[in-house]
Amino acid sequence: MNDQSDVDLIRKFQEGDEASFNQLVVRYQERIYWVARRFVADHDSADDVTQEVFCKVYESLCEFRGDSTMFTWLYRITVNVALNAVRKQKIREFFRIDELFDAEDVEGAAPDELLERQENRSLIERAIETLPAKQKSVFLLRYYEEMPYEEIAKILKTSVGGLKANYFHAFKKIEEYVKRAHRTR
Numbered sequence: 001m002n003d004q005s006d007v008d009l010i011r012k013f014q015e016g017d018e019a020s021f022n023q024l025v026v027r028y029q030e031r032i033y034w035v036a037r038r039f040v041a042d043h044d045s046a047d048d049v050t051q052e053v054f055c056k057v058y059e060s061l062c063e064f065r066g067d068s069t070m071f072t073w074l075y076r077i078t079v080n081v082a083l084n085a086v087r088k089q090k091i092r093e094f095f096r097i098d099e100l101f102d103a104e105d106v107e108g109a110a111p112d113e114l115l116e117r118q119e120n121r122s123l124i125e126r127a128i129e130t131l132p133a134k135q136k137s138v139f140l141l142r143y144y145e146e147m148p149y150e151e152i153a154k155i156l157k158t159s160v161g162g163l164k165a166n167y168f169h170a171f172k173k174i175e176e177y178v179k180r181a182h183r184t185r
Contacts, residue, residue: 006070014062021061025054028071032078039082041089049082056081088146127177135170142167 004012004023012020029050036049056077064073109117128136137156141147142163149160149167156163 007066010061010064010066010070014064021058024057024070028074029054031071032074035075035078036082039079040085045085045089049078049085052081053078088143123178123181124174127174127181130177131170131173135166135173138163138166139170139174 004020006024006027009020009024013024032053033046033050036053037043037046040046040049053074057074064070068076128139131139134156138152141152141155142149147155149163152163153160
């Protein structure tokens with residue numbers, strides 16, 4: 001294992017030495033994977049989270065100020081990425097939008113199944129239409145376009161914290177709309 005400190009490797013990376021980043025990845029990859037694995041359901045999801053963490057680290061390591069240790073910083077990023085992955089999965093499981101909008105196998109589906117799919121699709125679309133403009137924008141960009149909050153913040157010229165709050169409220173409103181509609185059926 002390399003005996004250079006994290007601080008040395010970070011400084012070298014900030015000076016343009018790409019190999020020092022690779023050494024940091026090798027040093028922390030397994031630990032980050034296991035942090036992610038505690039949050040997500042399977043190996044592939046943990047791998048995806050780990051990869052996204054190191055992509056984010058690569059993009060922002062030049063601004064790393066050293067206010068915390070490298071692992072603490074990585075841990076915080078990992079938790080945020082993993083929680084976003086879990087939230088996204090929960091939303092998909094709740095709405096099952098992928099199944100509702102899946103046009104495949106329409107020919108083999110029973111007429112009542114086709115009608116139910118169409119009703120669910122319409123219900124979700126109506127729920128989205130009831131959202132205030134900002135919540136609707138955030139929801140569509142985050143869920144359908146899978147944009148990171150930072151990119152949405154640039155597009156909508158607002159804070160990431162505000163976006164997360166808008167997304168949460170949008171999701172809750174859509175969830176309540178769908179539940180209410182199913183109760184009245």
